[in-house]
Amino acid sequence: MKLFKIRGGVHPDDRKRLASEQPIETLPLPDLLHIPLQQHIGAPASPAVRRGQRVAKGELLAHGQGVISAPVHAPTSGRIMGVGQYPAHHASGLSVPTITLKPDGEDRWADHIQGVADPFALAPEEIAARVAAAGIVGLGGATFPSAVKLDLRKRYAIHTLVINGAECEPYLTCDDRLMRERAESVIDGIRLMARALGVSRIVIGIEDNKPEAQAAMAVAASVDSSIRLARLPTRYPMGSEKHLVQTLTGRETPARGLTADIGVVVHNPATAFAVHEALRLGHPLVARVVTVSGGAIARPANVRVPLGTRVQDLIAHCGGFKDEPARLISGGPMMGQPLPSTRVPMVKGSNGVLALTAAEINGGTPRPCIRCAGCVQACPCGLVPLEMVAHIRAGDLEGAVKRGLMDCIGCGSCAYVCPGHIPLVQFLNHAKGEMAARGRAKQKQTETKRLAEQRTARMEAIKRAKREQMEQRKREMAARKKAEAEAAAQAATTTTTDPVAAETEA
Amino acid sequence: MPIETPAAQCGPFAHDTVGIPRTMGLVMLALVPATLFGLWQFGWPAIWLFLATLAGALLAEILSLWLAGKPIRPDLSDGTALLTGWLLAMTLPPWAPWWIGVVGALLAIVVAKQVFGGVGQNLFNPAMVARVALLIAFPLEMTRFVAPTPLFSAEAPGLVESLAITFGGQGFDAFSGATVLGQVRTELGQGETLATILPDLYTPLSGAVGTVAGSLGETSALLLLLGGLFLLYKRVITWHIPVALLGTIAALAALMHLIDPEHYADPLYHLVSGATLLGAFFIATDPVTSPVSARGQLLFGAGCGLLIYVIRTWAGYPEGVAFAVLLMNACAPLIDHYVKPRIYGRDRRGQPLEYANDVETSR
Numbered sequence: 085m086k087l088f089k090i091r092g093g094v095h096p097d098d099r100k101r102l103a104s105e106q107p108i109e110t111l112p113l114p115d116l117l118h119i120p121l122q123q124h125i126g127a128p129a130s131p132a133v134r135r136g137q138r139v140a141k142g143e144l145l146a147h148g149q150g151v152i153s154a155p156v157h158a159p160t161s162g163r164i165m166g167v168g169q170y171p172a173h174h175a176s177g178l179s180v181p182t183i184t185l186k187p188d189g190e191d192r193w194a195d196h197i198q199g200v201a202d203p204f205a206l207a208p209e210e211i212a213a214r215v216a217a218a219g220i221v222g223l224g225g226a227t228f229p230s231a232v233k234l235d236l237r238k239r240y241a242i243h244t245l246v247i248n249g250a251e252c253e254p255y256l257t258c259d260d261r262l263m264r265e266r267a268e269s270v271i272d273g274i275r276l277m278a279r280a281l282g283v284s285r286i287v288i289g290i291e292d293n294k295p296e297a298q299a300a301m302a303v304a305a306s307v308d309s310s311i312r313l314a315r316l317p318t319r320y321p322m323g324s325e326k327h328l329v330q331t332l333t334g335r336e337t338p339a340r341g342l343t344a345d346i347g348v349v350v351h352n353p354a355t356a357f358a359v360h361e362a363l364r365l366g367h368p369l370v371a372r373v374v375t376v377s378g379g380a381i382a383r384p385a386n387v388r389v390p391l392g393t394r395v396q397d398l399i400a401h402c403g404g405f406k407d408e409p410a411r412l413i414s415g416g417p418m419m420g421q422p423l424p425s426t427r428v429p430m431v432k433g434s435n436g437v438l439a440l441t442a443a444e445i446n447g448g449t450p451r452p453c454i455r456c457a458g459c460v461q462a463c464p465c466g467l468v469p470l471e472m473v474a475h476i477r478a479g480d481l482e483g484a485v486k487r488g489l490m491d492c493i494g495c496g497s498c499a500y501v502c503p504g505h506i507p508l509v510q511f512l513n514h515a516k517g518e519m520a521a522r523g524r525a526k527q528k529q530t531e532t533k534r535l536a537e538q539r540t541a542r543m544e545a546i547k548r549a550k551r552e553q554m555e556q557r558k559r560e561m562a563a564r565k566k567a568e569a570e571a572a573a574q575a576a577t578t579t580t581t582d583p584v585a586a587e588t589e590a
Numbered sequence: 591m592p593i594e595t596p597a598a599q600c601g602p603f604a605h606d607t608v609g610i611p612r613t614m615g616l617v618m619l620a621l622v623p624a625t626l627f628g629l630w631q632f633g634w635p636a637i638w639l640f641l642a643t644l645a646g647a648l649l650a651e652i653l654s655l656w657l658a659g660k661p662i663r664p665d666l667s668d669g670t671a672l673l674t675g676w677l678l679a680m681t682l683p684p685w686a687p688w689w690i691g692v693v694g695a696l697l698a699i700v701v702a703k704q705v706f707g708g709v710g711q712n713l714f715n716p717a718m719v720a721r722v723a724l725l726i727a728f729p730l731e732m733t734r735f736v737a738p739t740p741l742f743s744a745e746a747p748g749l750v751e752s753l754a755i756t757f758g759g760q761g762f763d764a765f766s767g768a769t770v771l772g773q774v775r776t777e778l779g780q781g782e783t784l785a786t787i788l789p790d791l792y793t794p795l796s797g798a799v800g801t802v803a804g805s806l807g808e809t810s811a812l813l814l815l816l817g818g819l820f821l822l823y824k825r826v827i828t829w830h831i832p833v834a835l836l837g838t839i840a841a842l843a844a845l846m847h848l849i850d851p852e853h854y855a856d857p858l859y860h861l862v863s864g865a866t867l868l869g870a871f872f873i874a875t876d877p878v879t880s881p882v883s884a885r886g887q888l889l890f891g892a893g894c895g896l897l898i899y900v901i902r903t904w905a906g907y908p909e910g911v912a913f914a915v916l917l918m919n920a921c922a923p924l925i926d927h928y929v930k931p932r933i934y935g936r937d938r939r940g941q942p943l944e945y946a947n948d949v950e951t952s953r
Contacts, residue, residue, distance in 0.1 A: 091934070096604050254604060326934070339935035339942040346945060417604040438603075446605040451668065452710040454610060457882035461828070466931040468882060488933045488940075496602035503608040510600040 085287070085314050088334035090327045092464035093319045094497045096254050096418065098293055099444075103377040103384040104257040108265055110388045111401055117159055117185045117392030118170045118429040119145060124221040125228045126152030131183060137164045140194035142368050145183050148216070154229045154432075155219045157368040158194075159390035162187040173414060173431045177424030185392065193367075203276055203363040208237070211280035211363065218362035219369045219432075224248060224259075224323070224352035225415055227433035230359070233349055234280040240344040245278045246332060249290040249297065249353050250316055250323035253416025256436045258373040259353050261386045263290070263297035266357060267304035273356030275308055276363055281349055287332050288353075289314045291322055320418060321495040325350045327464055339491055354435070369432060376402045380409035380439035389430050395437055396426035409439035417445075418496045448505035459498035459508060465491050469498040473511045481515050481522075489515055610709075614669030616826050620817035621676060621807070621872065627800060628807040631738045632684035634752030635762075636806050640679045642688040642756070646695030647675025654704035670709050674698050677717040680807030680868060681912070682724075685736050685765070688756050690728060694720040714919045715879045718912040725912070735803040737767035767803040771864045774855070775908040783852040788859075797862035804864070811862035818871030830887035831880060831894075832870040836861060838895025846903070860899065869894070869911035879919040886922075886929040893918045 122128035129146035133139060139158040146156040162185050170182035200206060206214075216231030236242055251259045263270055278286050288305065290298045292315055305311040314332055316322050326337040328350065335346045343350055354373065361367040370391055377384040382403030389398060395412070399405070413420040414434050423437075430437075459469040467488045475483035492512050499508040629637050651671035655662045665671075678694050698720035706712040725732045739746040747755060747762075754760040768776070770792045777787045796802050800810030808814075821827045839860050846854035860866060865873070874880060874894045881890050894914045901910025932938055 091931075094606065096606070335945070336935050336943055338944065339933065341935065341942065411603050413601070413603055418602040420601055420603065422599065422601075422603075440603055445603045446607065448605070448609065449664070451610055451664070452708065454613075454670075454710045454877050455880075455882055456613065456877040457828075457887075458608070460882045460931065461884075463931075465934040466936075467933060468926075468930060470882065471926070487930075488936075491933050491935065500602050500604060501606045501608060503610050503613055505605065505609070507600060509602065513600055 085312055085332075087314060087316070087331050090322075090330050090464060091466060092462050092497060093321060094462050094500050095318070096320055096500060098254045098318070099377075100255065100257050100260070100293065102255065103375050103386055104260055104294075106257075106261070106385045108261050108373055108386045108388055111390065111393060111398065113160055113187045113189060113191060113390065114393050114397040115187070116165070116394070117162075117187065117390060118394065119156055119159065119183045119185060119392035120170070120172060120429060120431060121146050121156060121181045121183065123156065123227060123391070123431040123433065124154040125226070126150065126154070128181065129153060129156045131167045131181075133164050133167070133183065135164055135166050138162070138188075139164060139185070140192050142197045142366075142370060143194045145185075148219070148229075152229055152232055154221050155217065155368075156183070157219055157370050158185060159370040159392055160185070160187045161190050161192040171425065171428050173423070173428045173434060175421045175424060177428070182429070197366045199365040200363055204279055206363075208234075208280045208282055211276055214362055215280070215359055218358070218367070220355060220358045220362060221369070221432050222352055223354035223358060223372060223432065223435065225419075225433050225435055227431075230351065230355055233351065234277060236342075236344045236349055237282050240342075241347055242281050242283055242344060242349055243347040244285045244287060244333070244349075245274070245281055245283050246329060246343075246348055246350045247274055247286065247288040247353055247356060248323055248325065248328055248350050249288055249294070249301070250328055251294065252291060252318075252320045252323040253418055253420070253436070254320075255377045255438055256375045256416050257377070258375045258386050258435050260294045260297045262357055262373055263294070263353050264300045267300040269360045270353050270356050271301070271304040271307065271311070272364065273358070273360030274311070274351075274353075276359050277351055277356060278310070283349075284310050286311045287314055288312070289316045289322075289328055289332060291316045291318045293318045320497065321464055321493070324464065324493055324495060326493070372430075372432060372434070374398065374430060374434055375436040376438075377436065378409065378413075378438040379441040379444045380405045380407040382406040391430060391432060393430045394426065395423060395428055395430065398430060398437060399426060399439070405439055407441050410442040410445055411438075411440045413438040413440060418500065419494065450506050451504035453504055453506060456503060458501040458503065462497040462501045464495060464497060465493060467492055469508050469512070472515075473506065473508055476511045476515045481519055484512075484515050485519060489519070492516070610668045610670070613826055614673050616824050617673055617821065617872065618669065618676060620820045620826075621680070623816055624810050624813040624868070625676070625680065625807050627810045627813050628680070628684065630741050631800070631809065632736065632806060633739055633741045633746045634749055635747065635755045636684035638752060638756035639682060639684065639686055639688060639691050640806065643679035643682065643691030643695050644672060644675040646692035647671050647678070647699055650696045650699035651704075654700055654708075658704065658708075660708070665709060668709060671699055674703065674716045677872060678720050680872075681717065681721045681805050681865060683732060683735050684806040685734070685755055685762055686731050687759060690724060690731050694724050697723050710878050712878055713923070714916055715873060715876050718873060718915050718919075721912045722916060733772070735767055735769050735772070735805075736762065736765040737803050738801055738809075739765060769804045769864065769908065770797065770802055771902065772908040775902075778853060784855055785852060788855070792859070792863075794858050794862065797859065808865045808868050811867045814867040814871060818867065821871060821875075827871065827875040828884065828887065830884050831875045831891035834888045834891025835870045835874055835895040835898075836866070838892045839866060839899050842896065842899040854903065860902070864902070864909045865911035866898065869898070869915060873911065874915050874918070879922060881922050881925040881929065883926070883929055883931050885931075886925045889925055889929060890918050890922060893921060
C-alpha cells in the first residue's frame with residue numbers, strides 16, 4: 085500500500101538479533117508476586133481481597149475505579165500475603181500500593197473463567213465491556229485502558245483500526261515473536277477489536293526489519309479481506325502513534341488531539357492477543373511477553389511473565405548478568421526508564437528489561453551546543469530542541485512552551501544524534517514536569533479560591549435566609565396578633581349582635 | 591543479585607556514533623586536498639604561514655581558557671580552535687608575514703570566539719572576523735598575492751629564502767601577482783572590457799584547478815568541491831547553504847552576463863574564482879553562525895550569494911565572501927526567530943490543524 089513520508093527520525097542500530105530468534109518461553113512460577121494496584125494510566129484500582137485470603141488464577145484482586153482505570157487479577161492461584169506498599173516499576177523506586185501473592189504452585193484458574201463460543205456474535209459494547217473487565221491496557225507501553233479506546237466510536241467517526249507492529253525501539257522483540265508465533269490469535273484479537281470499534285478497515289503496520297512477522301501476519305490475515313498489511317520502512321520513531329498514522333494515511337493528527345480526530349484508533353499486537361484471550365478463553369490480563377536483552381544479559385530471551393514477577397527472578401531465568409550492566413532499563417533504550425533496582429515487579433506495560441553495558445549506551449560528557457542542527461533534522465515533530473533547551477537552561481519555561489515544548493513526544497531522537505552528548509530529553513522532561521506542577525499549583529489555587537468564594541456566598545445566603553425567616557416570622561406574628569385582635573374585637577361585637585352566627589363560625 | 595543504579599538520568603540509553611571532535615576532524619580531512627595543493631603551489635612561505643597560524647590559534651585558545659579558568663583539555667581536543675586557525679590560513683595571502691597569521695589567529699580565537707563565551711557562543715564566524723579585521727588593518731600585507739611557484743620548481747624560493755620572506759620581512763615584489771578577481775576589477779575600472787582582460791588572466795580550467803594567484807587554500811575550486819561533497823556524503827553539512835549560495839551567485843551572474851557580457855563575467859567565472867567554493871562549503875556552513883532550520887539555511891545561503899555577487903561587482907572590494915558571511919551571520923538569529931520548521935499537527939502559524947468535518951471514511 086502507498087505510504088507517506090514523515091519528517092525527521094533516526095536510524096539507531098536495532099540490535100534485535102540478540103533476542104529475535106528466541107522463541108517465547110514461559111517463566112516458571114516465582115515464589116512471590118508483587119502486583120501493584122496501578123499498572124495503567126488513570127485511577128488506581130481499589131483492593132478487593134484481604135490478607136490471608138486464598139485466590140484462584142484470574143480472580144479479581146482489585147476493582148477499577150472510575151471511567152479511566154483497569155482492574156487487576158491474580159496471575160496465579162495462591163494466598164494473599166498482604167496489601168501494602170512495595171517499590172514501583174518506575175525510575176523513582178517509590179513505594180506504591182501493591183498486593184503480594186504467594187503462589188501455591190497449582191496455577192489453578194478460577195471456576196468462573198470461561199470464554200465466549202462466538203465472540204463475533206456479541207454486541208460491540210459487550211466486547212468492550214469484557215475487555216475492560218479483563219483489565220486489558222495498551223501493552224505497547226502506554227498502558228491506557230483499551231476498552232476506553234474501543235468505546236471511542238461513541239464520540240468520534242472512526243473508520244480505521246491501525247495495529248502498531250512497528251516495534252521501532254532497538255532490542256525489543258516481544259511483539260515480533262508474538263506476531264510470528266501466535267499470528268492467528270493476534271489476528272483474531274484484531275478482528276474482535278475492529279468489531280468493537282465498528283470499523284471495516286484494518287491496517288497492520290510492521291517494520292521491514294521483521295520480515296518473518298510480516299509473512300506470518302500476512303498468512304493469518306488472509307481470513308479477512310478488510311485487513312491490509314503495510315511494510316513500514318525501518319526508522320525510529322515509526323511506532324509513535326501519530327507518526328504511524330501519518331505514514332499510513334498521510335494525515336497529521338491535530339496538535340493536542342487524538343488520532344481519533346482523524347478517524348483512526350491505534351492498538352498494539354500484544355493488546356490484540358490479550359483481547360483474543362479475554363474473549364475466547366475468558367482469561368483476564370495476568371501475564372505478558374517481555375524481551376530480556378542487552379549486552380550484559382547472559383541469555384537474551386522472550387519470556388511470558390506473570391505480572392508481579394520481580395525483575396531479578398526474570399533476569400535469573402535468563403542466566404543472570406554476564407557483564408556488569410551500566411544501566412538496567414525498563415522498555416527500549418530510546419524511551420525506556422531506568423529501573424532503580426531488580427526488586428521491582430513486572431507490570432502490564434513492561435515490554436522489555438534491558439541490561440546495557442557502557443559500550444552499548446555510548447554515553448559521553450556533555451559539551452557546549454555547537455548549533456549543528458542535528459536535533460532539528462532528527463525531530464519528528466518539527467521542533468527546534470536546541471532552542472527550547474536554551475530557554476529551559478535560562479529558566480524561561482514559558483519560552484520553551486511557546487516554542488512547542490508540549491508538542492514534544494519525548495522520543496529522544498534529538499539526544500540520540502547530539503554530537504555534544506547534551507541530555508536534551510532530560511531538559512525537556514524537566515520542563516514538562518515543572519510546567520505540569522505549575523499547572524497543578526495554579527489549578528489548586530483557583531480551586532481554593534473558588535471554594536472559598538462559594539463558602540462566603542453560602543454563608544451569606546444562610547445569613548440572608550435566617551434574616552428573612554426572622555422577618556417573616558415577625559410579620560406572621562404581627563399578622564396573627566392583628567388577626568387575633570381583630571377576631572377578638574369582632575367576637576365582642578358579634579356576641580352582642582348575633583350569637584348564632586358566632587357559634588357557627590367557631 | 592539485586593543491583594542499584596542511579597535513576598536520575600533520562601534516556602535515550604543509546605547514542606549515535608557522533609561527536610564534536612569527529613565532526614571537526616571530518617571537516618579538516620575535507621580541507622586536506624585543497625590545503626596540500628595550496629601548500630605545494632605556493633611553496634615554503636605558505637607552509638610557514640600555515641604552521642604559524644595554526645600554532646597561533648592553539649596558543650590563543652590555551653591562553654583564553656587559562657585566563658577564563660576553564661578546563662583546557664576538553665575544549666582543545668574538540669579541534670574547534672585548530673579548525674578555525676586552518677580556515678583562516680586558507681584565506682590569507684600565501685606569502686604574508688608570520689605575524690599576519692598569528693595576529694589573525696588571536697583575533698579569531700580571542701576576539702571573535704572566546705570573548706563571546708567560547709565554543710558555540712560566537713555570533714560571527716571567527717575566521718572571517720579575523721580576515722576582515724586583517725584586511726582593514728593591514729591592507730598592504732593582505733593584498734600582496736603571488737603567482738604560483740610550486741615547491742621544488744626552478745623559480746620557487748628555497749627553504750632559507752622562504753624563512754626570510756615569512757619571518758624576516760623580506761620583500762618579494764619579483765613574484766607579486768594580483769588575484770584574478772582583483773586584476774579584472776582594476777582593469778574594468780580602467781574602461782577595459784572582459785573580452786580583452788580575461789583571456790590573459792584566466793581560463794575556466796585554470797580557475798577550476800587553481801593554478802592562479804590567490805589565497806593560500808582558495809585557488810583550487812575542484813579540490814574544494816571534492817571536500818564539500820565529502821562533507822555532504824558524511825552528513826557533516828546539508829546541501830541547503832552551499833546550493834543556495836552557489837545557485838544565487840550563478841543565477842545573478844547569468845542574468846547580468848546575459849544583459850551585458852562585456853562587463854559582467856559568466857557564472858562559471860564567479861563560481862571558480864576567489865573564495866566562492868571555500869565559502870560555500872566550509873565557511874557559510876559553520877553551524878554555530880548559521881540558521882538551524884532547512885528553510886532558514888536556504889535563506890542564509892541565498893543571502894550570502896547575493897551579497898558576494900553585489901560586493902564583487904559593485905562595491906569597493908574585489909572579493910566579498912568574508913563580508914557577505916559576516917553580514918549574514920548577523921542575520922542568522924533573526925532568521926532563526928522567524929523561519930522555523932512547521933510543528934507536527936500545527937499549521938505555519940502554530941495553530942492546531944483543522945480538518946473539514948467530512949473526514950473521508952475510506953481510501
